[in-house]
Amino acid sequence: MNKMRRIFFNLSVIFIFLTSISSGHSAESPRIVVSAPGPHNISYLPVDLIPAIGADTEEGVILNILHTGGGAVALNNMLTRNADFAVAGVPAAMSLKANGGDVVVITAVDKAPLFVLMVREDLKDKVKSIADLKGKVIGVNTSTKSAKTTSQQLAELLLKSGGVDTDEVRIVPAGQSWVEQSSLMISGQADAVVGDEPFATRLLKAKQVFFLAHLAQAQTVKGIKGTNFLHAALETRSDIIAYEPEKVTKMVRMVRKSLAWIASHTPEELVDTLGVHEEEERTSLIQSLRQYPNAFSEDGTFDKAQLKETEIFFHSSLEPGEVGGDLKLENMLDASWVGFSN
Numbered sequence: 001m002n003k004m005r006r007i008f009f010n011l012s013v014i015f016i017f018l019t020s021i022s023s024g025h026s027a028e029s030p031r032i033v034v035s036a037p038g039p040h041n042i043s044y045l046p047v048d049l050i051p052a053i054g055a056d057t058e059e060g061v062i063l064n065i066l067h068t069g070g071g072a073v074a075l076n077n078m079l080t081r082n083a084d085f086a087v088a089g090v091p092a093a094m095s096l097k098a099n100g101g102d103v104v105v106i107t108a109v110d111k112a113p114l115f116v117l118m119v120r121e122d123l124k125d126k127v128k129s130i131a132d133l134k135g136k137v138i139g140v141n142t143s144t145k146s147a148k149t150t151s152q153q154l155a156e157l158l159l160k161s162g163g164v165d166t167d168e169v170r171i172v173p174a175g176q177s178w179v180e181q182s183s184l185m186i187s188g189q190a191d192a193v194v195g196d197e198p199f200a201t202r203l204l205k206a207k208q209v210f211f212l213a214h215l216a217q218a219q220t221v222k223g224i225k226g227t228n229f230l231h232a233a234l235e236t237r238s239d240i241i242a243y244e245p246e247k248v249t250k251m252v253r254m255v256r257k258s259l260a261w262i263a264s265h266t267p268e269e270l271v272d273t274l275g276v277h278e279e280e281e282r283t284s285l286i287q288s289l290r291q292y293p294n295a296f297s298e299d300g301t302f303d304k305a306q307l308k309e310t311e312i313f314f315h316s317s318l319e320p321g322e323v324g325g326d327l328k329l330e331n332m333l334d335a336s337w338v339g340f341s342n
Contacts, residue, residue: 032056032247035066035077036087036232037141037176040276042197042288043110043232046258046296047087052273055257059250069175070142070149072096075103075235079146084240085251089113089150090230090329094314096147097332098324104241105333107234107252107300109259113227114216114292115154116200118209119192120185127192130162130212139174139184139193150231153317155194158213161224166319178202178281185209198288202280216292226313230306241334252337256300263298301341302333 036047047065050056056063068074071088075096078086086093086103093103119127127133138159141151151174156166172190174181178199184190185208192212195203203209213220221227234255241248262270267289276282289295311329318324 029060029062030247031062031064032085032251033064033066033083034085034087034234034251035068035074035083037069037071037074038067039065039177040274040281040285041176041199042285042292042295043114044087045270045274046109046232046255046262048274049258049261049270050254052275053258053261055254055261058257059254061250061254063254068142069173069177069180070140070151071232072144072147072149073142075101075147076144078235078237079103084244084247085234085236087232087234087255090233090310091150091153091314091317092147093233093235093332094310094324094327094329095153098327099146101146102237102239103235103332104238105233105235105329106241106248106335107255107338108230108297108302108306109232109234109255109300110230111294111297111303111306112216112292113150113229113231114197114200114288114295115151115194115231116196116211116215117155117158117192117194117213118200118203119212120188120190121207121209123191124210127212130158131164133159133162133192134164134168136191137170137172137189139172139181139190139195141176141195142173150229151194151196153314154215156319157224157313157317158194158221160317182206182208197292198281198284201288201291202284205284225316226309226311228306229310229313230303234300248337252300256338259297259300262296299341300338302335302338303341305342307333 036044038044039048071092074086074088077083079101096103140155141149143149143152174193181195181199215227267286271285
């Protein structure tokens with residue numbers, strides 16, 4: 001009996017020891033979950049890069065990235081507590097806020113929006129202008145019931161500029177990857193897509209699409225308000241800020257380390273570090289990064305002029321009577337961690 005007690009005692013000691021080690025490891029390496037479109041969407045590369053350069057290890061955390069087919073889905077992951085943070089377009093975050101969602105914008109990730117309205121190549125003789133999209137099927141990054149993606153907002157604004165009402169087209173989800181968007185074009189399930197880089201350039205090179213409007217080409221969006229809006233930014237919930245501020249501090253530092261790394265390395269070094277080896281994907285990423293050298297913020301700070309453009313863009317995209325007409329971006333922004341660049 002005494003022998004059995006000694007065995008039980010020894011097993012108990014071992015169990016307590018192992019539990020303490022496990023608990024200590026969890027305390028040293030908390031888990032942070034961030035949701036973002038991708039992978040390898042150029043606007044969200046700073047998120048993909050964080051674990052690749054060990055920025056999460058430096059901060060003593062384990063970073064889990066939940067990739068999605070659109071910023072609105074990433075925000076929904078955050079809202080439903082499947083993620084602590086989201087990286088999504090600020091106009092999409094504004095749409096969520098207008099519909100009652102708890103979202104706070106805390107760090108800039110991009111500097112320039114790189115959206116493209118591209119049309120199926122076989123429609124080149126039929127679609128000469130945005131007005132010619134009447135009756136067509138338009139693909140956009142995946143939205144949710146509570147938030148429109150920035151891609152869908154831009155699609156509606158572009159259509160409006162060409163005199164096309166949204167009820168005169170059919171909007172379908174196009175995802176946010178090369179495979180999804182290429183499949184839509186090849187199958188003919190969509191006539192046009194409002195997508196972003198590097199998928200747009202790759203689709204163009206593959207002769208699957210032609211470009212009708214490009215936010216990086218001012219002449220193609222002339223007269224459309226707010227096109228220099230802030231696209232990808234880091235967002236979180238107010239409860240994370242209130243009760244887990246250390247998570248916010250670590251997440252912001254990881255993003256800023258990633259942005260600083262990108263600013264000091266070549267496109268080739270970035271793509272190599274991300275481990276992109278498939279030849280076509282690698283080539284399109286490098287080409288896009290060279291073409292848009294100012295795509296990313298260098299330090300995550302907010303540009304006041306760009307924030308104003310973002311608010312103009314969001315309000316211009318709203319349909320009459322749509323919620324959000326009185327929403328001010330300053331009321332959902334917390335610049336405590338990064339500040340303003342001007």
